[in-house]
Amino acid sequence: MATEIDPIHQFQIFKIVDLGTPGGIELAFTNSAAFMFGIVALVFFFLTFATRGRTLVPSRLQSLAEMSYEFVASNIRSTAGNEGMKFFPLVFSLFIFVLVANFVGMIPYAFTVTSHLVVTAALAVLVIGTVIVYGFIRHGTHFLHLFVPSGVPAFLLPFMVVIEVISFLSRPISLSLRLFANMLAGHIAMKVFAGFIVMMTAGGAVGWLGAVLPLTMVVALTALEFLVAFLQAYVFAVLTCIYLNDALHPGH
Amino acid sequence: MSETLGPAIIVVASTETAQATPHAGGAAVADGVVIAVPPGEAHGSSFPPFDVTTFPSQLIWLVIAFAALYLLMSRIALPRIANILEERHDRIADDLEEAGKMRAESEAAAKAYEAALSSARGKAHGIATETRDKLSAEAEASRKALEAGLADKLSTAEAQIASTKTAAMANVRGIAVDAAGTIVSTLIGTAPASQAVEAAVDQAIEN
Structure with missing residues (x-):
């Protein structure tokens, strides 16, 4: 019974295939990796299956696939302009990966890939890395104008540059922590309230009555978590677009 | 960077649980919540997201999985959807264009019909006028001829x-x-x- 109400257990990573420790680093095919590939397969097969008809008047599944496409495309166009469409596959992959990972995590007993900081941090580093690399390739040193706001008095400029650099460096941190913390906290809260139900029902008839309260909470939290699952994927995609816009158009 | 940052976080995160839960596993009470660590699954830390030993494998598989996703999306899935959308867009534009053309055609036909109608009407009017003129001219001529004949006869009669x-x-x-x-x-x-x-x-x- 004790393991049933351990709120941390759901984040446990266990090895499916141990690959030993080459170079002193533990390597293994884990449940996390299995879910990652599951997500990729799910996304790919859904999109290709939904569009198999290539019909002029879309079926329900096809319009869902088209909606996800148009949703990401319109986000990019509204934040980074038409030029931003060259990053469309990247933003779409990020959005759909985070979205499906979050939703798959809502399935009972499923593992939430995005509840691990290393995963969200890697995705955030990918975004910021793309911004920096593309920014320098496209604009050269002019990209550094990103850190020099125009129209600022000379004596304030050093402080402004420092602040801009700090704000730029905090972007990947906030991007990764936001997603990680939301998924982690939401899943823990759900599990804790679900644990209350189990604990209270163990206390007889009064406990059964009292368990209604945490049950209501769990139901409400589940709805909230579905919202958060979508919202965090959306926020991740929108912020990615905004950061990529900086790479496309540095300077304020 | 993660090697210096990781353990520091683990110490903070695991202070309350590390004391309470021995690595052998089992259940222990910490802050009133029953926390259980399954034996063998805890890699030195009881909080999985900060367990540095799982980072390399997570990262490697994430890179592989995400690269696969990116390739599948950018090479296959997204061009496919873009193709469908573009086709629909073109088709709608074509249909609109055709509808516009047909409307212009029907308008031209209506105009031609109007023109034919008015010309026919004018022609009919012309024919009517012409006929009336001819008939009245004929009537006039015959009347004159009759009068002349009568006058002739009258004068011969008078002469006689x-x-x-x-x-x-x-x-x-x-x-x-x-x-x-x-x-x-x-x-x-x-x-x-x-x-x-x-x-x-x-x-x-x-x-």
Whole structure:
């Protein structure tokens, strides 16, 4: 019974295939990796299956696939302009990966890939890395104008540059922590309230009555978590677009 | 970077649980919540997201999985959807264009019909006017011819009357001369000179 109400257990990573420790680093095919590939397969097969008809008047599944496409495309166009469409596959992959990972995590007993900081941090580093690399390739040193706001008095400029650099460096941190913390906290809260139900029902008839309260909470939290699952994927995609816009158009 | 950051976080995160839960596993009470660590699954830390030993494998598989996703999306799935959307867009544009063309055609046809109708109407009017003019001209001509004929006949009749009249008058004189000569001869027994009789008759006629 004790393991049933351990709120941390759901984040446990266990090895499916141990690959030993080459170079002193533990390597293994884990449940996390299995879910990652599951997500990729799910996304790919859904999109290709939904569009198999290539019909002029879309079926329900096809319009869902088209909606996800148009949703990401319109986000990019509204934040980074038409030029931003060259990053469309990247933003779409990020959005759909985070979205499906979050939703798959809502399935009972499923593992939430995005509840691990290393995963969200890697995705955030990918975004910021793309911004920096593309920014320098496209604009050269002019990209550094990103850190020099125009129209600022000379004596304030050093402080402004420092602040801009700090704000730029905090972007990947906030991007990764936001997603990680939301998924982690939401899943823990759900599990804790679900644990209350189990604990209270163990206390007889009064406990059964009292368990209604945490049950209501769990139901409400589940709805909230579905919202958060979508919202965090959306926020991740929108912020990615905004950061990529900086790479496309540095300077304020 | 993660090697220096990771353990520091683990210490903070695991202080309350590390004391309470021995690595052997089992259940222990910490802050009133039952926390259990399954034996063998805890890699030195009881909080999985901060367990540095799982980072390399997570990262490697994430890179592989995400690269696969990116390739599948950018090479296959997204062009496919873009193709469908573009096709629909083109089709709608084509249909609109065709509809516009057809509308223009129907408008042109309506205009042509109007023109034909008005020209036919004008032609009909012309024919009617022409016919009326012709008929009235014919009627006029026949009327004139009739009048001329009548006038002709009238004048011949008048001439005939006049000649008849003069002839009659001439006869009257002859008859009168004859009658006067006869009367005179009957009265006096001798035939008067014809010239004298004629002169007397002429004088009587003039009176």
